[in-house]
Amino acid sequence: MDHYETTSKKSYDKRAAGYDSDRTGKFTQNYKELLLEVIGKTYNIKPGDKVLDVACGTGTLLKMLGDRYKIDGYGVDISNNMVKVAQQKNPSFHFTVATASDLSIAKDNSISLITVSSAYHHFPDTGKFLREAYHVLKPGGAIFIAEPYLPTLLRPLILFILTHFSTSGDKMIYTPQQINAAFRKNGLQPQPTTIKNHIQICHAVK
16 A cells, blocks of 8 residues: 555545545535436446446445335445445445456446546556456446546646645646547547546546
8 A cells, every 4th residue: 555545544444434524525526416317318327237336435335226216336535434434325336445446346347437536546556447447347347537627827826736736646747638548558448538516537448
């Protein structure tokens, strides 16, 4: 576990119990709601499809997807306490404590949909994560990543603040072009990016 992962784990272990009602939890709800909207417009989820939420936090996004689509939910998160809350919230789903680079909770070619909500910028090795994602996705499966979208003029300042002063393990804020290039490099086919209210939804299919 590297510096960013250790920092993230400590931060979210402390905040897990009250995360859904604290400022960050309420802010990231916007990402989940936009993800749900974009997925509904661009991907045909069927009842029983296996959906894997990486950095699942307290399991809110999986619950939203489960309530709407009756999915078979899987979640991984680096924080033990977040996973405990997620399991309580979704007792029929499958959760484990793991980094984004370890998706062994799922078998190869078994997952229909992978989601990442406001967490990709924490991952210390996005390439390894995307390689893992490629292996567990079914042919025709999709990955959706919701991330902050920074205006060009503000990017240098915000990146400096995040990477030097964040206590949550923020590593990097990526442009849509960078995420789509990473998709291509790891065998995934990028689809049109959605940008709304300083949130970007990048997605790709296998």
